[in-house]
Amino acid sequence: MATMLNGAAVMDAALLLIAGNETCPQPQTSEHLAAIQIMKLKNILILQNKIDLIKESAALEQHEQILKFIKNTVADGAPVIPISAQLKYNIDAINEYICKRIPVPVRDFSSDPKLIVIRSFDVNKPGADVASLKGGVAGGSILCGVLKLGDEIEVRPGLVTKDADGKVKCRPIFSRIITLLAENNELKFAVPGGLIGVGTKIDPTICRADRLVGQVLGAVGKLPAIYTEIEINFFLLRQLLGVKSTDGKKQTKVEKLAKNEVLLANIGSTSCGCRVLSVKADLAKIQLTTPACTEVDEKVALSRRIDKHWRLIGWGKITRGTTIDPDV
Structure with missing residues (x-):
């Protein structure tokens, strides 16, 4: 559940996946619908999956269960598309709906850049030569502003420690953007929307195994408290x-x-x-x-x-x- 809520923090729309060979709602389905409501996502698409495993009558019966489940919720009125992910049935209908029916939100390009980190990686292979080591990579979605190659960046809260008296101390991480990637495409600048990989000069051990998840990356001195x-x-x-x-x-x-x-x-x-x-x-x-x-x-x-x-x-x-x- 925590993973879903973390991901929902950077989403503009939601696909609610429901297994066609199970009764609706399952516990996780109820929780995820509540999470969608909390995150105030308005564009919702409900996918009735695994219809290749059930008879038409069972699919229609579950369709009624789904409509009853979403009644008077944030998903009330959302389209229900029967699909088979395994056989790629109706996947084209999902793509068409996303492209044509879900509007692109208004983006803020003028504010100071701010990116929520939802993944972080060490891209170096075991046994790599010291001279060829690369800095850590932070992955996430830009909420506002524009990130450019060569920008000086700050990551907050950064390294969290406690002193001898048990008082919490935070030391932000300062670095420079070395690479920007969207999928396999190298970018010179990145704007809000979509997932971005930001290559930095940060010690890769700090970024390994999602250790930067929950941090906020942005312009030096411009991040929230x-x-x-x-x-x-x-x-x-x-x-x-x-x-x-x-x-x-x-x-x-x-x-x-x-x-x-x-x-x-x-x-x-x-x-x-x-x-x-x-x-x-x-x-x-x-x-x-x-x-x-x-x-x-x-x-x-x-x-x-x-x-x-x-x-x-x-x-x-x-x-x-x-x-x-x-x-x-």
């Missing part, structure tokens, strides 16, 4: 999605937030643990276990540990918080 505590205006779901009560008949209700409770917070592409410091009506003060580079009005998804799984329980919006100054 680093928060250790946030105050949010939150909304809880009425019921837990995909979790049955002990009698197995109906979904259990979402319990109210409790002081000192440990939750999982998703802010942009950042997933971090957090502790509830105080709750008053629909306002909560939360301490983050890992500092996050974010800003006021940013969306926050909240998950609670239930039966060894993190389950989505609600979402909120940052109203203010406690920031720390980075060590430069």
Whole structure:
């Protein structure tokens, strides 16, 4: 679930994939639809997959289940396209709908560049010669502004450490853009929209195995503040999605937030643990276990540990918080 929320932070539209050989909705389907609603994605396409494995009557029956499931939700009225990914049936219809029916959002090219990192890599092969080593690569989507080859960049929060007194310190990473890639295409500059790979001079061990996920990359000195505590205006779901009560008949209700409770917070592409410091009506003060580079009005998804799984329980919006100054 956390992975899906991290990816949804940079999406303009959503494809909700439903297996045709299973009843609808499955627990994960309910959670993903709720996540789409949290991220306020308006352009939604529902794909009824694996229709090659079922009879026509079963496909029609599930189609009715899907329509009932999405009624009065953000996906109400979204087209349902029967497909077979294995046989590539109706894939052309999906492509046509995306190209012709989903509008390209208005992009901001004039603001300072800001990219949310959702992947990071070490592209060097084991045993590579020192002279041929390449810097780490950060992958993500540009939210605003334009990145160009040779630009000086900053990555926040950067390297997070604690001093002898247990106080958190953040040291941003400074580097230069060496390469820009979209798929296999080399670019001289990159604009908002699509996924971009940014080649840098950053130590590749820092970028290895997605270690930069959740960081924000952009122009030096122009990135949002680093928060250790946030105050949010939150909304809880009425019921837990995909979790049955002990009698197995109906979904259990979402319990109210409790002081000192440990939750999982998703802010942009950042997933971090957090502790509830105080709750008053629909306002909560939360301490983050890992500092996050974010800003006021940013969306926050909240998950609670239930039966060894993190389950989505609600979402909120940052109203203010406690920031720390980075060590430069």
